[in-house]
Amino acid sequence: MSMHSLALEADQVTGLFEFLLDIHGRQNWWPADTPFEVMVGAVLTQNTSWNNVESSLERLRESNLLNAESLCELPLEVLAEYLYPVGYYNLKARRLTAFINWYIDQGGFKQLTTQTTSRLRSDLLSIKGIGPETADDILLYAFNRPVFVIDAYTRRLLERLNWSPPGLGYEQLRMAFQSCLPPDPSYFAEYHALIVAHGKHLCRPKPFCHACQLRYQCPYGAS
DNA sequence: ACCCAGGGTCATA
DNA sequence: TATGACCATGGG
Numbered sequence: 001m002s003m004h005s006l007a008l009e010a011d012q013v014t015g016l017f018e019f020l021l022d023i024h025g026r027q028n029w030w031p032a033d034t035p036f037e038v039m040v041g042a043v044l045t046q047n048t049s050w051n052n053v054e055s056s057l058e059r060l061r062e063s064n065l066l067n068a069e070s071l072c073e074l075p076l077e078v079l080a081e082y083l084y085p086v087g088y089y090n091l092k093a094r095r096l097t098a099f100i101n102w103y104i105d106q107g108g109f110k111q112l113t114t115q116t117t118s119r120l121r122s123d124l125l126s127i128k129g130i131g132p133e134t135a136d137d138i139l140l141y142a143f144n145r146p147v148f149v150i151d152a153y154t155r156r157l158l159e160r161l162n163w164s165p166p167g168l169g170y171e172q173l174r175m176a177f178q179s180c181l182p183p184d185p186s187y188f189a190e191y192h193a194l195i196v197a198h199g200k201h202l203c204r205p206k207p208f209c210h211a212c213q214l215r216y217q218c219p220y221g222a223s
Numbered sequence: 224a225c226c227c228a229g230g231g232t233c234a235t236a
Numbered sequence: 237t238a239t240g241a242c243c244a245t246g247g248g
Contacts, residue, residue, distance in 0.1 A: 046230040052246060053229090087228090087245035095231085131231045151229050196229055 006164055006176035013180035017187075020194035027193035030141035035109055036068065042137035043096050043129065044086045055085040068108065072100045095129030102127050109142075117145045132170045140192070146183035149192045150174045153199030160202070 031050070032038045037057065044053045059082045060066040065074065074082075076093045083089040083096070102123070106112050112120065117139060124135035132150070139147040150173050158164040164173060181187065 042229090045228090047228060047243090048230085049228045049246075051228090055246090085245060088230095088243045089245085091231090091243050129231065133230065137229080149229085153229070192229090199229080 006168060006172055008163055008176050008180050010180040012163070013177065017191050017194065020198050021190075024194055024197040027190060027197055029189055029193035029196075030137075032141075035142035037066065038142040039099065039103070039138050040066070040071075040096065042134050042141070043099055044083065044092055046088070046092070046095075046134060048086050048088070052086045056083050059085070068100050068104055072097065072104055091129070095127075098127050098129055113143065117143075117147065120145070121147070132174075136174070140185060140188055144185045146178070146185050146188055148174055148178035148181070148188050150177065151192075151196070153202070154192070154195050156199065156202060157195060 030038045030041070032041055040060075041053055041057060044056055057066065060071075063082070065071060065082065071079070074097075076090070076097065079097065080089040080093040083092050086092060103109075103112070106123075115123070120143060121135055121139060124130050124138060125132065130138075136147045136149045139145040140149055150170055154177070155164070155168075155173065158173070158177075159166050164176075178188070181191070
């Protein structure tokens with residue numbers, strides 16, 4: 001753990017938001033109807049495209065299983081069948097069940113909203129299969145807490161802008177970024193959504209194509 | 224036939 | 237602490 005913390009300029013970071021908003025328009029994330037569905041989606045979307053997550057969510061919804069009480073009763077092999085489209089279905093069946101058990105054990109959403117953000121965060125991180133990004137997805141988009149989500153797109157964008165050195169730790173990046181912003185959950189929510197929308201137009205990590213080189217010269221990593 | 228996706232854990236050195 | 241293997245389907 002390095003002692004050097006990343007310094008970002010607040011006006012650059014807020015300016016990036018305006019730039020992305022101009023390009024992509026409002027995103028109104030998270031694409032789910034209830035906080036509970038946000039949480040389930042957050043686990044399922046790990047290293048997986050949202051399209052795959054939607055088809056699994058739809059399978060569960062059709063069978064009236066998209067609620068904590070039903071999900072926690074499902075045997076792992078059965079849950080895994082519903083999760084087939086997301087990939088890693090055996091792994092994610094375990095992770096989702098571990099999360100739901102914690103959720104029910106804590107008394108459900110209403111009870112959890114009485115907890116402090118740091119308490120919620122450390123609880124979430126103690127669940128096997130919930131890492132920093134998934135925890136922060138849940139904190140921001142389900143519990144409406146001012147926690148900025150750092151994902152692969154965020155990291156890639158900041159590195160391409162040379163605002164961050166490669167391979168910086170999750171917490172250092174999160175703290176550097178969110179301390180530049182007013183701690184407004186709605187603002188964080190929209191900002192992260194815009195970064196994801198923008199990420200789809202950025203060049204892939206592996207092939208460093210000529211077009212990507214050109215985008216590099218542009219103010220925010222893409223034309 | 225690749226490459227990647229809105230990650231995280233565990234084993235090894 | 238830092239890599240690497242592993243998990244696995246679907247779309248480009």
